[in-house]
Amino acid sequence: MNVRYFKNYEELSRYGADLLKSSLHGLGEPVLCAASGHSPSLLYHYFVESIRGDEDYVQKLKILALDEWLGLSKGDPNSCESYLKKFLVDPLKVEDSRFLRFDSDPKNPEAECQRMKNIVDDLLPLDLTVLGIGKNGHIGFNEPSTSLSPFCHVTELSRESMQHSMAQEMDEIPKYGITLGMSEILNSKKILLLVTGKGKKDVIRELLDGKITSKNPSTFLLLKNQTEFLIDEESLAG
Numbered sequence: 629m630n631v632r633y634f635k636n637y638e639e640l641s642r643y644g645a646d647l648l649k650s651s652l653h654g655l656g657e658p659v660l661c662a663a664s665g666h667s668p669s670l671l672y673h674y675f676v677e678s679i680r681g682d683e684d685y686v687q688k689l690k691i692l693a694l695d696e697w698l699g700l701s702k703g704d705p706n707s708c709e710s711y712l713k714k715f716l717v718d719p720l721k722v723e724d725s726r727f728l729r730f731d732s733d734p735k736n737p738e739a740e741c742q743r744m745k746n747i748v749d750d751l752l753p754l755d756l757t758v759l760g761i762g763k764n765g766h767i768g769f770n771e772p773s774t775s776l777s778p779f780c781h782v783t784e785l786s787r788e789s790m791q792h793s794m795a796q797e798m799d800e801i802p803k804y805g806i807t808l809g810m811s812e813i814l815n816s817k818k819i820l821l822l823v824t825g826k827g828k829k830d831v832i833r834e835l836l837d838g839k840i841t842s843k844n845p846s847t848f849l850l851l852k853n854q855t856e857f858l859i860d861e862e863s864l865a866g
């Protein structure tokens with residue numbers, strides 16, 4: 629288990645951004661699968677700063693959205709699509725065709741899952757996936773349950789997800805999300821799990837205990853040697 633501890637969010641983000649840059653550098657057409665939310669925001673900022681001038685790198689980069697809130701109208705500022713545009717796609721000027729994301733308001737959500745599954749299948753294995761961890765141990769919108777889904781799927785959001793900071797400004801909080809599944813996430817050459825933020829102490833302890841359980845989906849990352857667990861010590865306190 630590759631665990632690295634940091635004093636705070638700032639140090640974790642700087643380290644993560646360097647790791648992201650060095651892991652993707654030199655690859656033909658690097659695919660970055662990207663979470664939204666608080667955990668990766670500063671990391672994305674440092675990553676963008678470090679590669680902004682490198683046209684060659686940026687032109688080849690593909691950004692794949694990890695998940696999306698279902699039912700938000702197109703362009704909703706609180707969507708994962710808008711978040712990734714703000715933090716990665718726009719500042720790096722990634723071409724629209726290289727930004728692969730879910731439609732937050734599809735007519736047929738199951739067909740949307742299949743569309744994204746086909747896209748992901750063509751990209752596998754993903755070069756690098758950046759994840760945050762939910763207060764209940766979710767990764768993407770793979771919520772704790774008796775069973776987990778391997779591929780893109782529609783998921784009923786947990787109370788913790790509906791109370792997520794991204795949901796607080798929404799006119800109406802969605803009850804469902806759409807997300808890459810566990811197999812697709814684990815089919816990344818490298819994974820960075822960013823462990824930062826309050827209210828996660830218990831799920832982190834469970835993860836560090838080293839047992840795998842669908843009640844804490846993040847523990848499945850223990851199956852993957854190429855996962856780097858970057859832990860902000862403040863998150864262990866509360």
Ligand SMILES: O=C(O)[C@H](O)[C@@H](O)[C@H](O)[C@H](O)COP(=O)(O)O
Pocket residue numbers: 662663664665666667668694695708759760761762763766767768769792793824825
């Ligand atoms: O936002 C996302 O793309 C993910 O669906 C979600 O799994 C998130 O990474 C965690 O809920 C942690 O969120 P914070 O980083 O905001 O604590």
